[in-house]
Amino acid sequence: SQQGEEDPQALSIQEGENATMNCSYKTSINNLQWYRQNSGRGLVHLILIRSNEREKHSGRLRVTLDTSKKSSSLLITASRAADTASYFCATHPWTSGSRLTFGEGTQLTVNP
Amino acid sequence: GAGVSQSPRYKVAKRGQDVALRCDPISGHVSLFWYQQALGQGPEFLTYFQNEAQLDKSGLPSDRFFAERPEGSVSTLKIQRTQQEDSAVYLCASSSHRQGGSPLHFGNGTRLTVT
Numbered sequence: 507s508q509q510g511e512e513d514p515q516a517l518s519i520q521e522g523e524n525a526t527m528n529c530s531y532k533t534s535i536n537n538l539q540w541y542r543q544n545s546g547r548g549l550v551h552l553i554l555i556r557s558n559e560r561e562k563h564s565g566r567l568r569v570t571l572d573t574s575k576k577s578s579s580l581l582i583t584a585s586r587a588a589d590t591a592s593y594f595c596a597t598h599p600w601t602s603g604s605r606l607t608f609g610e611g612t613q614l615t616v617n618p
Numbered sequence: 619g620a621g622v623s624q625s626p627r628y629k630v631a632k633r634g635q636d637v638a639l640r641c642d643p644i645s646g647h648v649s650l651f652w653y654q655q656a657l658g659q660g661p662e663f664l665t666y667f668q669n670e671a672q673l674d675k676s677g678l679p680s681d682r683f684f685a686e687r688p689e690g691s692v693s694t695l696k697i698q699r700t701q702q703e704d705s706a707v708y709l710c711a712s713s714s715h716r717q718g719g720s721p722l723h724f725g726n727g728t729r730l731t732v733t
Contacts, residue, residue: 536719548622548709548724549661594660598719603674604649606719608660 511609512595518615525582527612529595530575536598538571539606540580543592552580552593585616620644622725624710630731631700639695639728643712650693651722652685653709661709667693668716700732 513528529538537556541549555562555571555578562569568581582589592613596606623642631637643650648669653661654677663677669690678685682701687693697704707729711722 539721541724546726548726549711549722550724551721554721602718604666604668604718605651605663605674605677606722607663608653610658610660 512593512612514612515610516613516615518617519585521585521587521616521618523585523616525585525589525614525616527580527593527614529578529580529609531578531595531597531609532576533597533599533601535573536600538569538578538598539596540567540569540578541594541596541608543594543611545591549594582614585614587616587618589616590614622710622712622723624708624725624728626728627726628729628731630733633702633732634699636696636698637700637730639697639708639730641693641695641710641725643691643693643710644714644723645691647712647714647723648690648716649713649720650687651711651713652693652695653711654679655707655709655727657706664695664708697730700730702732705730705732 511530539554540552543549553564553569555569566583571578592611594608594611596608625640650667652664655661665685666674667687670687682698684696707727709727711724713720
């Protein structure tokens with residue numbers, strides 16, 4: 507079963523614009539991660555934010571986490587055509603052992 | 619190689635056939651996961667190994683699914699008597715960490731089509 511739900515399901519923007527994707531989840535978590543998946547490829551880890559952190563940056567990526575609302579957002583600034591991919595949030599609930607639970611993903615299209 | 623390698627890349631099986639999917643994790647990675655990804659969906663957990671020990675197989679959908687990692691490196695996911703609903707991409711991922719919730723390194727997956 508999916509723990510996370512991403513919003514929107516699909517997002518289309520122009521190159522240079524910012525893209526924001528949201529993730530909501532149901533149970534208390536140890537950490538939350540974001541992954542990117544290009545068509546026909548495996549997932550690539552982007553960033554991990556722990557439950558005691560509120561914001562984290564990595565290059566053009568900014569992730570926020572609000573544990574009271576059980577939600578996270580991923581912001582990609584100054585988007586490029588190469589950012590076109592599906593983006594998934596993955597949670598590590600405290601009770602799940604070692605597994606990560608993935609959401610359904612947001613399909614991002616960046617038009618040149 | 620530097621990454622997680624999966625083979626075959628594509629597999630077509632007739633309904634009722636057995637299939638075996640192989641995963642070569644990153645050398646030295648102790649944790650290995652199998653996920654199933656249906657078209658347009660996120661990956662769903664199948665099973666987890668720490669070295670050769672299968673510590674969690676709660677995500678395997680039926681007793682037709684079996685996974686092994688006998689020497690703590692290469693892993694094989696076997697599906698017996700394949701059904702059409704088994705059609706999906708099977709992703710393998712590994713991690714150097716023992717503790718749960720660590721970032722995963724994924725292979726490119728095996729796309730299984732059952733006809």
